[in-house]
Amino acid sequence: MTKIQYRKANVDGFNVFYRQAGRADAPALLLLHGFPSAGHMFRELIPALSDRFRVVAPDLPGFGQSDMPSRDKFSYTFAALAGVIERFTEVIGLVRFAIYAFDYGAPTGFRMAVRRPERITAIISQNGNAYEEGLSDGWNPIRAYWQNPSEANRAALRAFLSPETTIWQYTHGVADTSLVSPDGYSLDNYYLARPGADDVQLDLFGDYKSNFAMYPEFQAYFREHKPPVLAVWGKNDPFFLPAGAKAFKRDIPGAEVRFFDTGHFALETHCQEIALAIRDFLPRAK
Incomplete structure (x- = not known):
């Protein structure tokens, strides 16, 4: 079994922590997490792929x-997040790589793909949205803040940062919640409780409207460059609807779409199935 390394890269003075496993000369896969998590959400996926890929x-x-x-x-x-991660890939020597885009990782990775399409070998979207029809009514409080960024509308979004909401995000739509380890959401809640973290997340909620505005640009990239796409989707996601997965095929007819009977954090219950889908898909992605 390949050992996982835990490192920090100095990206123009900004320290980016990362997990890495696999041979340096193997095909590279960049895993981009979402809200409110971190790279630890890939703790089971990394060893399931690192015998064949360089996973970061x-x-x-x-x-x-x-x-x-x-x-x-x-x-x-999100423009700033994408800028730091793009430089991070250069600093650690990723030249061409596939992207696993989940939640916030999708607009981060899609921005990178639009800017430097020649670097992207394939896209795996796990509940990573790029289409208006993929947004559920669960976004309505955040949409209200986009339309009127008042202090009252900002304060209303703090409910998304509560420990109970984090647990709900992990367990909603999961038939057997005993399969969801408490480790992931407990660590997320620890990070959310740090001083200043709440306003960081509220700023990103407000800026998510910039991702919505870029959907046409993301879709134009899909149509022009036709990157190989695998959408692996928790079909019971309360935020990103199955229609968002199916929409990839509108711009990339050859996109592969697979649904799993789980929620937003699909890796918590279906890591093995998703890993097998990736192992089948990436070697065919040319």
Whole structure:
């Protein structure tokens, strides 16, 4: 079994923590996590893939073990997250790589693909949305903040940061919640409880409207470059609907779409099935 390394990379003065496993010369796969998690969400997927791929899972800026500078020193926008992660790939020597895009990892990775399409070999979207029809009504409180960024609307979003909501995100839509380890959501809640983390996340909620605005650009990239796409989707996700997975086929007819009877954090219950799908898909992605 390949050992997992835990490292930090200095990205122009910004420390990005990452997990890495696999041979340096193997095909590379960049794992991009979502809210409110970090690279630890891939703790079971990495060893399931590292015999065949070089697997790298960074913590996004402000998440996990990566730096979380104050908001007056770093702008918590998705453009800024993508900029840091793009430089991170250059610093650690990733030249061409596939992307596993989950939740926040999708707009981060899709921005990188739009900017440098020649670097992206394939995309695995696990509940990583790029289509308006993929957004559920669960986004309505955040949409209200986009339309009117008042203090009242911002304060209303703090409910998304509660420990109970984190647990709900992990367990909603899961038939047997005994399969969901408490380790993941407990660690996420620890990170969310750090001083200043709440306003970092509220800033990103507000900036998510920039991702929505970029959906047409993401879709144009899909149509023009036709990257191989595998959508592996927890079909009971309360935020990103199955329609968002099916929509990839509109722009990339050859996209592969697979649904699993689980929720948002599909790896918590279906890691083995998703790993097998990736092992089948990536060698065929040319």
